[in-house]
Amino acid sequence: TSIKEGINLLWEGAGGTIPEKQKRLLAILSEESKRLIDLVNSLLDLSKMEAGMMTYSYEPGNLAPLIERAATEMIPLVEARKIAFRKEVETKLPMIRIDRERILQVLRNLIGNAVKFTPEGGRVKVVARFIHRGIEVSVSDTGPGIKKENLTNIFEKFHQAPFKHSNRIKGTGLGLAIVKHVIDAHGGRVWAESEPGQGSSFIFVLPV
Numbered sequence: 001t002s003i004k005e006g007i008n009l010l011w012e013g014a015g016g017t018i019p020e021k022q023k024r025l026l027a028i029l030s031e032e033s034k035r036l037i038d039l040v041n042s043l044l045d046l047s048k049m050e051a052g053m054m055t056y057s058y059e060p061g062n063l064a065p066l067i068e069r070a071a072t073e074m075i076p077l078v079e080a081r082k083i084a085f086r087k088e089v090e091t092k093l094p095m096i097r098i099d100r101e102r103i104l105q106v107l108r109n110l111i112g113n114a115v116k117f118t119p120e121g122g123r124v125k126v127v128a129r130f131i132h133r134g135i136e137v138s139v140s141d142t143g144p145g146i147k148k149e150n151l152t153n154i155f156e157k158f159h160q161a162p163f164k165h166s167n168r169i170k171g172t173g174l175g176l177a178i179v180k181h182v183i184d185a186h187g188g189r190v191w192a193e194s195e196p197g198q199g200s201s202f203i204f205v206l207p208v
Helices: 002-011 020-050 063-073 075-080 100-117 175-185
Strands: 059-061 084-089 096-098 123-131 134-141 189-194 200-207
Touching (some): 063 075, 063 123, 100 134, 100 200
């Protein structure tokens, strides 16, 4: 936090006027410090979850506005990569007992991954529907797909499915592990369906 605030002060001219070239460098430093803070927070969250020390604030909530919020946050990246993004959310989904912030974290992870792994001009679709005694949410993409043997262990921490010709795709391997812990804590279940070259779908079901 001190590093990030120091960068912001320099950006605002606290140390004197800075040229454009240095401003660009400070912008990169600011973005990387944010990534570092996000990584540390993810590690702390996962450690608490694994130790059974994570606290959840459950209350009646609707998934529809959370899906809308997570999707809206992705608009700049979706537009930049010319991805066709669709939402199919059933009207009047029943209220369920959830921790809004943690479920929003799940949606951000799944939608963010779908957009990240979908090539330019591809498609991402989010579907939410009521099924027997539960609400099912699926996030599908037209990315490279995942081999069958990796469909289970991708939810383990630090694991990332290998992709050919995907050096640009990097992450921490923490997002899906956090997703599984959060969904499990809500009494739900999460899984992935995919075939190499056919895209992927990540689905979770929360009980009503």
